[in-house]
Amino acid sequence: MISVVVMAGYQNKREVKRYSKIVAENYGEAFIESGYKPLREFTIYDKGQTVSKPLIQFTLEKLFDIDEVEDIVIVGHQMLLEQKLGDVLQHAGKPCVIINQNKPLSEDIMMKYNIVPGKVKHNSITGNMIKGYDACMASSKTKHALFAAADSPLTTREFIERFIEKSSAYLASSAIVVPVTIMKDKTDKLNRHPLRLINDTPNPLSGYTDAQGRHGFRLSSLLLANPNLFDLNAVDMAYNLRKLLNPKIQIRLFKITRNLGFSNVYSKYFMKKDLSITDCEKITSMFFNGHLSILPMDGEEASYDYDGTEKEYRLINEMLEGPA
Secondary structure (H helix, E strand, O other), X not given: OEEEEEEEOOOOHHHHHHXXXXXXXXXXXXEOOOOOHHHOEEEEEEOOEEEEEXXXXXXXXXXXOOOOEEEEEEEEOHHHHHHXXXXXXXXXXXXXXXXXXXXXXXXXXXXXXXXXXXXXXXXXXXXXHHHHHHHOHHHHOOOOEEEEEOOOOXXXXXXXXXXXXXXXXOOOOOOEEEEEXXXXXXXXXXXXXXXXXXXXXXXXXXXXXXXXXXXXXXXXXXXXXXXXXXXXXXXXXXXXXXXXXXXXXXXXXXXXXXXXXXXXXXHHHHHOOOOEHHHHHHHHHHHHOOOEEEEEEOOHHHHXXXXXXXXXXXXXXXXXXXXX
8 A cells, every 4th residue: 555645836926937937938938827737727528528627636536546545645735725626535535635835844844854954945845745745644654655746637547556566666675766758759749858868777668769779758747755765855956957947957967966976977968878777876866865766667648747838738638638
């Protein structure tokens, strides 16, 4: 059995404005999200009728149907989530709790998880992550929990169940297990480019490879983690670096990897083009001070997250609706 923490946090208006500017300057896309993203309505066809659902509900309904899921904790805007999802959660069939992301981090939580005072904001990714974990059943047993993003409506029940099953072999040796989805073509259906890596794992992979034999990967909406086994103080920095949106972020990443002893990481990726899955595991394990395992998986749709652009909203809606 496994606990699930659904990450449904939100940014303040200043952060949204800054991010929308980065998206416009680096991607040339219009950022349309100005409300609470987890409750943005998307549509599907159900029994010949068009049905609208909040973004987060797509993920929750799949979790409700998975027998291995023991309990669910949602971290986000508590009042809005309760108003919109109250009836849905009553029929979950398993314990579901909503935690307010603005709830302060207690001294007990700070000490229990070795949070450095002033390093982690209470409503940051790390703050939400640890509040959610501390409220779930896994925390009392110091076990791994499944963390799921609230913004990936195309992630399937089958993908979640397959990841839970496959990750069981890594739990004894890994603080974090990250599933990455294998790209079948040069770009995905949202026209996004993947991270290209050499597959030096024992597992053969299918899909498009470039001239150097690299497969394409993107992060999925899931990860399995035990916050007792790695440095939580590093999570916010890793989250802020994840998209490499501009040259400033790329330079910062270069400095971090150099300080970790990987001075040639840019050369390996852009020039030699031989950066591998194992290389990335070594870098991230040192960064988090806890072993991180990367698990390549089929299931490209699990990487289709809605960040808030008009293009994403239109294309994800089209994929959800399917053929007319």
